[in-house]
């Protein structure tokens with residue numbers, strides 16, 4: 024169970040990071056070039072929302088089946104916070120990823136309510152960029168590559 028979920032979470036992360044980067048770049052391009060917001064922009068923003076939500080669900084399952092979780096019982100919260108690896112997997116990574124997903128969700132729903140192209144691109148650019156920074160800051164890079 025753990026190996027399977029970990030494998031899916033690890034590979035799905037490539038899709039999440041890739042689509043998020045593409046949406047961020049295209050929202051800045053849209054802003055700078057003053058182009059009209061179109062169906063492709065909407066589909067991309069929605070696809071990013073869906074892929075990150077799926078990753079969130081996989082991550083929550085992984086959290087409880089991963090061996091790291093047993094550390095809470097073995098060394099307690101204090102012990103987890105003192106160990107940088109345990110702190111990353113059990114506290115920092117989940118927290119920052121959940122915040123990133125919240126930002127993407129807020130950004131998506133706010134951009135949908137805007138009526139013209141520029142505010143739509145601007146909202147996406149702000150919320151999705153902060154989400155991307157949060158994500159990149161707490162990905163366990165050494166374990167991933």
Ligand code: HEM
Nearest residue numbers: 029033036039078079082083085086089117120163166167
């Ligand atoms: C939504 C965006 C997320 C992204 C892009 C992401 C990405 C990643 C990546 C790249 C890894 C390393 C995989 C590897 O070692 O090959 C990882 C590991 C992990 N993630 Fe996430 N994650 C996300 C959300 C979450 C959430 C919300 C949780 C928990 C609530 C979570 C829990 C974990 C755990 C426990 C590991 C360690 C897995 C292991 O031991 O193999 N992740 N994540």
